[in-house]
Amino acid sequence: MAILLYNIKELFGIHPANEILRGSALANLPSIKNAYVIVEGEQIAAFGRMDELKHKPNDFNESLDATGRLMLPSWCDSHTHLVFAGSREGEFVDKIKGLSYADIAAKGGGILASAKKLAEASEDDLFVQSYKRLQEIISLGTGAVEIKSGYGLSVESELKMLRVIKRLKGAAKIPIKSTFLGAHAFPTEYKEAKEDYIKLIIEKMLPQIAAEGLADYVDAFCEEGFFTTEQTERICLAGKAYGLKPKLHVNQLNSIGGIQTGVKVDAVSLDHLETMTDDDIEILSKAKNTVGTLLPSAAFFLRMNYQPARKMIDAGCAVALASDFNPGSSPSGNMNFVVALSCIQLRMLPEEAVNAATLNGAAAMELQHEAGSIATAKKANLLLTKPVPGLAYLPYSFGNNLLERIMLCGDWK
Numbered sequence: 001m002a003i004l005l006y007n008i009k010e011l012f013g014i015h016p017a018n019e020i021l022r023g024s025a026l027a028n029l030p031s032i033k034n035a036y037v038i039v040e041g042e043q044i045a046a047f048g049r050m051d052e053l054k055h056k057p058n059d060f061n062e063s064l065d066a067t068g069r070l071m072l073p074s075w076c077d078s079h080t081h082l083v084f085a086g087s088r089e090g091e092f093v094d095k096i097k098g099l100s101y102a103d104i105a106a107k108g109g110g111i112l113a114s115a116k117k118l119a120e121a122s123e124d125d126l127f128v129q130s131y132k133r134l135q136e137i138i139s140l141g142t143g144a145v146e147i148k149s150g151y152g153l154s155v156e157s158e159l160k161m162l163r164v165i166k167r168l169k170g171a172a173k174i175p176i177k178s179t180f181l182g183a184h185a186f187p188t189e190y191k192e193a194k195e196d197y198i199k200l201i202i203e204k205m206l207p208q209i210a211a212e213g214l215a216d217y218v219d220a221f222c223e224e225g226f227f228t229t230e231q232t233e234r235i236c237l238a239g240k241a242y243g244l245k246p247k248l249h250v251n252q253l254n255s256i257g258g259i260q261t262g263v264k265v266d267a268v269s270l271d272h273l274e275t276m277t278d279d280d281i282e283i284l285s286k287a288k289n290t291v292g293t294l295l296p297s298a299a300f301f302l303r304m305n306y307q308p309a310r311k312m313i314d315a316g317c318a319v320a321l322a323s324d325f326n327p328g329s330s331p332s333g334n335m336n337f338v339v340a341l342s343c344i345q346l347r348m349l350p351e352e353a354v355n356a357a358t359l360n361g362a363a364a365m366e367l368q369h370e371a372g373s374i375a376t377a378k379k380a381n382l383l384l385t386k387p388v389p390g391l392a393y394l395p396y397s398f399g400n401n402l403l404e405r406i407m408l409c410g411d412w413k
């Protein structure tokens with residue numbers, strides 16, 4: 001079954017290699033004007049300039065005239081918490097009224113509120129809720145995603161979350177990576193016995209997760225009032241002993257050494273990064289294997305300062321963009337909005353933003369060999385826009401749905 005997509009106004013993301021893009025390389029989004037793509041089975045079989053196309057549309061089982069439309073690789077969302085139970089819009093209204101994080105926590109809100117709801121939900125119910133969210137982000141153009149646990153915070157509930165992620169992997173067409181985030185918050189009963197919770201993570205949760213093959217990565221919320229750098233490091237090393245590489249929450253609210261710790265444990269990615277010192281940026285810029293993942297919709301939703309994307313790119317960091325889809329700080333998994341926000345508020349160029357949300361997003365979940373760019377033998381996960389003047393129109397015209405069709409593994413969605 002071969003499909004020809006022809007007369008594409010401009011085809012973006014034709015990276016010759018699958019290298020992580022850092023610094024000035026992020027501004028280079030290679031493209032072909034007046035292009036074609038041939039899809040065979042689940043993969044991109046060929047692409048090039050229309051004047052080089054040797055076949056006619058009728059030679060194919062299916063063909064589509066994409067005159068006036070752009071084509072891009074699907075979004076690669078490398079940081080989400082989309083498995084959760086219920087929602088927290090009550091907190092959202094409390095915040096509008098002026099309540100602080102501490103006030104909300106005192107009222108039983110925050111991560112622990114989601115943990116309570118999750119403990120009460122059955123695995124099947126959690127799967128149904130999460131599957132809907134997954135379908136929603138796929139319809140918005142996401143073609144690869146990472147999903148974390150972290151609203152379980154007990155052996156039973158963390159396993160429940162991870163089993164749901166495993167079921168999502170089986171049910172969805174897109175590649176999914178799974179991250180164990182037992183170290184998201186200390187459960188109330190461990191508030192005065194934090195070391196016991198770390199022990200529970202290392203001695204009970206990790207061995208079971210590894211035995212069932214439930215996670216690809218290990219994560220911790222390295223932050224004041226949450227997990228210290230020392231605890232984060234121990235959890236990462238314990239995870240690594242089971243083959244789980246670290247992907248960490250660092251520098252969201254404070255710079256407490258999360259970047260240094262993350263680089264030390266050779267994290268695949270260090271995520272959030274709202275609060276970065278010049279030292280943090282320099283250390284991250286020198287880390288060859290670590291992607292800095294910016295989550296601008298969390299900064300937007302929490303009314304925080306945005307991530308210093310310009311400084312980071314100018315310093316030579318490898319930068320990715322992700323949605324942080326979660327019920328507390330980013331109840332949206334819309335990567336089109338994330339890309340627009342990164343241009344509007346973080347001053348990323350449209351080319352930088354698209355690279356950060358595709359190839360570097362793929363690299364932040366080690367999927368750069370199958371997703372994130374237009375290349376032969378990669379998955380045919382493609383976005384076809386409506387007729388638009390050019391790439392910059394996408395973030396400029398933020399909030400409007402500019403995607404006309406979405407292809408996943410060679411099938412139209």
Ligand SMILES: N=CN[C@@H](CCC(=O)O)C(=O)O
Binds near residue numbers: 110114221298328330
């Ligand atoms: N910062 C830590 N965790 C989530 C938010 C968790 C929540 O409020 O539910 C995040 O990435 O933003």
Ligand SMILES: [Zn+2]
Binds near residue numbers: 080081249324326
């Ligand atoms: Zn997060």
